[in-house]
Amino acid sequence: MEFRERYQYNTKTDFIAKGGFSRVYKAYDKKLGLTVALKVYSLGLPGKYDLTTEIRHMILLSHPNICRYFDGEVLKTVTALGEEEILQIGVMEYLDGGTIKSYVKSHPEHLSRLLKDVLRGLTYLHQNGIVHRDLNPPNILIAHTASGPIAKITDFNISKVIDETAPLSTQILGKVEYMAPEQFAPEVYGINKKISFNLDLWSFGCVIYELLKGEPLFGSADQQLSTQQVVNNILTGISTERLNQLQEPFRSVVKRCIVRDARSRAQSAEELIEILDRDRDAKHITPNPPMIDPIQPKNNYGVWKFLVIALVLPLLIAFLVLMGSGSSQTDDTGNENYNNTTYDDQQAAITDTTVTINSTDTLEEWP
Numbered sequence: 604m605e606f607r608e609r610y611q612y613n614t615k616t617d618f619i620a621k622g623g624f625s626r627v628y629k630a631y632d633k634k635l636g637l638t639v640a641l642k643v644y645s646l647g648l649p650g651k652y653d654l655t656t657e658i659r660h661m662i663l664l665s666h667p668n669i670c671r672y673f674d675g676e677v678l679k680t681v682t683a684l685g686e687e688e689i690l691q692i693g694v695m696e697y698l699d700g701g702t703i704k705s706y707v708k709s710h711p712e713h714l715s716r717l718l719k720d721v722l723r724g725l726t727y728l729h730q731n732g733i734v735h736r737d738l739n740p741p742n743i744l745i746a747h748t749a750s751g752p753i754a755k756i757t758d759f760n761i762s763k764v765i766d767e768t769a770p771l772s773t774q775i776l777g778k779v780e781y782m783a784p785e786q787f788a789p790e791v792y793g794i795n796k797k798i799s800f801n802l803d804l805w806s807f808g809c810v811i812y813e814l815l816k817g818e819p820l821f822g823s824a825d826q827q828l829s830t831q832q833v834v835n836n837i838l839t840g841i842s843t844e845r846l847n848q849l850q851e852p853f854r855s856v857v858k859r860c861i862v863r864d865a866r867s868r869a870q871s872a873e874e875l876i877e878i879l880d881r882d883r884d885a886k887h888i889t890p891n892p893p894m895i896d897p898i899q900p901k902n903n904y905g906v907w908k909f910l911v912i913a914l915v916l917p918l919l920i921a922f923l924v925l926m927g928s929g930s931s932q933t934d935d936t937g938n939e940n941y942n943n944t945t946y947d948d949q950q951a952a953i954t955d956t957t958v959t960i961n962s963t964d965t966l967e968e969w970p
Contacts, residue, residue, distance in 0.1 A: 606676050606692070609634050610641060620741070622758065629697060632673075639673060642693040654691035661759050664731060668724030670744065670757040671696040695757070700745025703754055707814050713752055717745070718811065718856075719879055720754035722872040725807065728756070729800040729872065735759065736786075736798075737777040738806035740813060779833050780819040781806040784863045787834060794865045804869050808860025811853050812846075820845075820861070838863070852878050 612630035619627040619640065628641045644654055658675045665671065674694040682688050700706050703721075707714050721743055728735060735742075735756065742758040777786065783805035785793035793799070812820040821836040822828040828836075846857055856875050862868035869875055 604634055606678060610639070610694075612641060622741070632694070635673075638697045640695045640697045642695055644691040644693075654693055658693060664727070666724060666727040667753060668720045668755055669727060670698065670755045696746075696755075698744040698746045698755055698757070700747050700752055702741050703743040703745060703810075704740040704814060706745045706752065710752070714814065715852075715879055717743075717752060717754040718853075719876055721756060721807065721810075722876050722879075724754070724756040725803050725872040726876075729803070733759075734798065734800050735803050735806075737781070738803050738810065739778050739781045740810055743810070779830055780821055780823045781809045782837065783865065784838055785865050787838065792863055792865055799865060801865055801868050801870055804860045804872065804875065805862075805865075807872075807875070808857045811857050811860075812849070815849055815853060852881065 610630040610632060612628050614628060617629040619629055621627070625642050625644045628643065630639055630641045631637075632639045654675050654677075658672055661669070661672045662675075672693060672695055676692045676694070678690045678692060680688050680690055703717055707717065721738075725735070725738075737758060738756070742756065744755055744757050746753045746755055783792070783798075783802045785791075785798050785802060789798055790796045794801075809820050818826070820841065822833050824830070824833075840863060841861070846854060846861065849857060855878050859869040859875060859878070
């Protein structure tokens with residue numbers, strides 16, 4: 604079945620979005636009987652990153668948080684000027700919930716869930732040796748399902764299979780606002796002077812910030828900044844104060860992502876999932892049982908000891924007074940002394956003894 608016979612679509616009414624290198628349309632696949640998305644590549648895509656590259660990376664992969672690819676087509680057409688043009692078209696899963704940014708704006712209660720979806724998708728990509736290199740809000744789409752919204756990563760035309768033996772690539776690809784420092788200076792910020800999987804985690808931190816604050820972390824052309832100014836912001840860093848304005852657990856996640864030296868940045872998406880899960884678990888912790896009141900005795904022994912002290916102590920004081928009176932003397936000034944200790948000093952000594960007894964008892968016998 605020919606392409607135009609198999610896929611039913613209208614370029615005007617079924618237009619979905621336009622990216623840097625492609626346009627996307629909604630279509631109906633008559634052969635499979637389902638709605639799909641057609642990704643039509645524009646001219647100007649770097650030669651080594653084409654539809655064949657993207658499909659080769661993705662068609663054998665299957666994960667609930669990765670946009671699925673069904674097929675690819677190459678069409679020859681003729682322009683209005685009579686020139687032959689080759690179109691590359693990817694046939695993809697149709698995702699009906701829009702971008703994560705627009706969805707979260709209307710449904711903020713799903714933010715944490717959708718972010719974990721993205722991290723699971725990144726985990727799967729990284730485990731299969733693929734770094735996305737262009738993670739940003741328009742490349743994270745939402746699908747409505749019976750169990751709720753699901754986030755899926757899309758647009759793998761500049762993704763890269765990490766090969767430790769391959770020569771270092773210095774080609775800069777991706778949307779500048781979300782690019783990691785090592786994409787500009789791998790010798791300075793990279794791991795072994797190369798990009799690595801946690802390049803995507805820098806971009807993920809930028810995505811979280813934008814979803815929460817409504818603007819790119821390092822600025823954009825929409826804010827009247829040049830590309831060079833955005834790059835300078837990325838390489839010079841930002842104040843911690845801006846990140847501290849984020850609520851937890853997102854603040855902790857972003858701080859592990861936005862680290863210029865890739866060697867000190869979070870090394871895996873699983874680490875970030877743990878931070879998000881830890882916050883969820885904290886909200887469901889059962890309160891600690893009440894502590895035993897420390898002024899309540901553990902048993903009757905403590906009560907009896909206090910009663911004994913209360914009865915014996917007055918007798919002891921009286922005995923000391925009587926003993927002192929039997930040996931009292933008068934000094935040259937006519938004041939009575941008790942074994943060279945004044946009455947006030949003796950009272951102070953008795954009082955100190957009482958405090959010591961109570962203090963010792965409390966420390967040794969009570970909880």
